[in-house]
Structure formats: structure tokens, C-alpha cells
Amino acid sequence: MELSGKNYQGPLDRVLGRIDDLDEINLGILVQKLARERKLLESVFDVIRDGVLVLDDKGFLTYSNQQGRTLIGIKEKQHDKVNIRKVSPEVAHALGLDMTQDNHYPEVVMREMQITYPEKRHLRIYAVPIEKSDSKEEKHEKVGLAVVMTDVTKELDDINAKIESEKVSSIMDLAAGVAHELGNPLNSINIHLQLLKRNFQPSSNENAKSKKSLDSCIKEVKRLDGIISHFLKAIRPSDPDFKKIKLLDVIGEILRLREKELNAKKISVSMEAGVREPMIHADAEQIKQVFFNVIGNALDAVGEKSEIRIITGIDDKYVFAKVVDQGCGIKKENISRVIEPYFTTKKTGHGIGMMIVHRIMRDHGGEVGIDSKEGSGTIVTLNFPRKSIRRTMLESTNQSNNN
Numbered sequence: 001m002e003l004s005g006k007n008y009q010g011p012l013d014r015v016l017g018r019i020d021d022l023d024e025i026n027l028g029i030l031v032q033k034l035a036r037e038r039k040l041l042e043s044v045f046d047v048i049r050d051g052v053l054v055l056d057d058k059g060f061l062t063y064s065n066q067q068g069r070t071l072i073g074i075k076e077k078q079h080d081k082v083n084i085r086k087v088s089p090e091v092a093h094a095l096g097l098d099m100t101q102d103n104h105y106p107e108v109v110m111r112e113m114q115i116t117y118p119e120k121r122h123l124r125i126y127a128v129p130i131e132k133s134d135s136k137e138e139k140h141e142k143v144g145l146a147v148v149m150t151d152v153t154k155e156l157d158d159i160n161a162k163i164e165s166e167k168v169s170s171i172m173d174l175a176a177g178v179a180h181e182l183g184n185p186l187n188s189i190n191i192h193l194q195l196l197k198r199n200f201q202p203s204s205n206e207n208a209k210s211k212k213s214l215d216s217c218i219k220e221v222k223r224l225d226g227i228i229s230h231f232l233k234a235i236r237p238s239d240p241d242f243k244k245i246k247l248l249d250v251i252g253e254i255l256r257l258r259e260k261e262l263n264a265k266k267i268s269v270s271m272e273a274g275v276r277e278p279m280i281h282a283d284a285e286q287i288k289q290v291f292f293n294v295i296g297n298a299l300d301a302v303g304e305k306s307e308i309r310i311i312t313g314i315d316d317k318y319v320f321a322k323v324v325d326q327g328c329g330i331k332k333e334n335i336s337r338v339i340e341p342y343f344t345t346k347k348t349g350h351g352i353g354m355m356i357v358h359r360i361m362r363d364h365g366g367e368v369g370i371d372s373k374e375g376s377g378t379i380v381t382l383n384f385p386r387k388s389i390r391r392t393m394l395e396s397t398n399q400s401n402n403n
Helices: 011-047 067-070 088-095 153-199 204-234 245-259 258-265 284-301 332-337 351-361 389-403
Strands: 051-056 061-064 109-115 122-132 137-152 243-246 268-272 279-282 305-316 318-325 369-374 377-385
Touching: 011 109, 051 318, 061 067, 061 377, 067 137, 088 109, 088 122, 109 137, 109 351, 122 153, 243 245, 243 268, 243 351, 243 389, 245 258, 245 284, 268 284, 268 369, 279 284, 279 377, 284 305, 284 318, 332 369, 351 377
Parallel strands: 268 305
Antiparallel strands: 051 061, 051 137, 109 122, 122 137, 243 279, 305 318, 318 377, 369 377
């Protein structure tokens, strides 16, 4: 019997049709399963701290997790048609892609580098080529690159801070040793000068002049001994003795100590205080050292008949004091260096004044801010916490115990 017609399906056709239908269903299930797994993997990659990038054979991004996009400065899901050479030339250079032709990826890359965009960071990069194997010809063609980037900025900053702290500590120990060695002969000189004065019998004008010279020597030795003692206390301060003190009283005392220098240069000082009198929890002697150094720097920076402004106030977080001068200012590249030991912009400076200021303020839980423009003057802002460190630590301890 002959069968014909468009819709006729023989037994074989029906079996093949069922297989086709079955394959489509299985394919759909497989696609859904792969989509779910991809979404799960993307969610996992988005929460890890490392940046992940996948590049195709021409350097275009085919995948990037959230941290990866953050590190190279692109928006979420912006990786379509984005080339790594364009969005992050620094990373491309580190991967060896700036000089590499398409389809010629380098071998495994492991290195640390610094990038400046979108912000200054230090990255540790590990990259491996993605290969496609040809089983017939046994060739492995590089069709992409998988890149893992770790932000090690904080890690390096911590290491550098530790190195700097050890460096400062060793320098201070050396300086303290030298100062101590100078103190011993000064004490001996002072004793002998006192003995000479006691045995001195002025009987003529010539002897009177000698006695006056002797008194001047004793006075200078005492002054030098005081400087050394003051220096030793400054570079090796004891733990702060926190007490509630009036900030304006401290500033007033320092201005009286600096009065001769201020008058010599005919410099006027204006005080601008808020409505409320600022009170701080601090070690009075150490805070005097802070203002002695800061006001001294302003004095050195300004010319004759100039003005120094001291502004005090209270905000939500800090009691603050600003020392404002219209002096020579500081170069932009030197502002961050003024707290380094033995760095100075003065011809006769020693470079430890602001380092001591920074350390004392740090020990008090405060901050030092410096705004300066060369030729226009400098503003040094001293921020003191409104709460004492002891009170803050006690509150933190109580909160931890309650949790």
C-alpha cells in the first residue's frame, strides 16, 4: 500500500520526533540549570574581596565581579564592549597587554603594582591565560585571560607605618642619648661655675665685670640645661595625665612665654573664641608643648608687623583650635612631610617640632590638620575629642560586655 501526504508520519518519524521533543525539554532544563549556577557563581564572586576580570582574545571584558569593576573604575555591568587597554591602561601595562597583539597573551603574570585611577591603590595581580585545546592538532590556543586583583593598599600602609614608627623610635632614642650625654658635662660646668662665684671676691671694676660675665655663663648653662630637659620630656613623654583644663588658659600661658619674640617682630595676636569656653580632657603640660611648637612655627613663618590669628570653637565631635598665619606657606609636596622626624623647611630648624605635636595629639585621641599654600600662609588645626580617651574606652568596653 502506498502512503502519501504532507502530514503522514511513519513509525520512524514518530520516534525521531519524540526524541527531538525530549532533547528540547532536556536542553531547556539544562539551560535553566546553567543560568542558575552562573547566577550563584556571580553572587559568590561579587562578595569576595578580590577583583576578578575575564578578558577575551582582544582584551574586552567578558566578565567582572563587583570588586573588579571598583578597582578599574567602571560601573556595574558596564563591561560590555569595554577594553582593558582603554579603561585601565595601568592594569593593561601590568598584564603586558599594551605592547601585545591580539591573540598573543603573556604567560602567567604575578606582580604588585600601583594604580592612580580611579584612586591611588596598590594591587597584587595574578593572571593566567584561558586556553582552547584542539584535540586533532594538539594545539592550545590562548583565547582569553583570567585576572585576579587583590587590593593590598592597607597592608602596605600598615607595613610602612610600622617601619616609620620604628625609624622614629630609633632616631628618638639616639637623640635622647645625645641629649643625656650633653646634660652630664653641663651639670659639671654649672657646679664649677657656682664654686667660682662663691669664691669670687670682687674688689675692683675689673672684677665686677668678671662677676657679671660669670653670672651670664651660669644663666646660659641653666638655659641650655632647661632646653635639654624640655627636649627629653618632649621626645620621651610619659603617659598623658588627663584632667579637665581650659584651652584658652593654656594658649594664654604660651603667648606669655612667647611675648618677647612677638614684641621683637611687632607681631599682633588676635584671639577669636566661640560663645562657649572650650574645655578639653588633656595633659596640660603636653598640650602646652603642642601650642608652644605650633605658635613658634607661625612666629618663624611671618614677617615683621604681621598678625597671627588663633580661633577656638566647639563642633559636634571636637574642641578645635586653629593657628592662622600669613607667612611664607609650605609647598604642596612638603605638607605631608612636616610631621616626619628631622624634616624642616626652615634654615635653622631641627625638624622635630611638628613630629612631637603629631605624637602628643595622637596620644590624646586628637588630630592635626595642615592647610597651606606657598606664599599665602598656613592654617594648623588642632582637633581635641570632646570625650576623654578614658571615657571613650570605658564606654566601648561596657558596650562590648553588654553585647
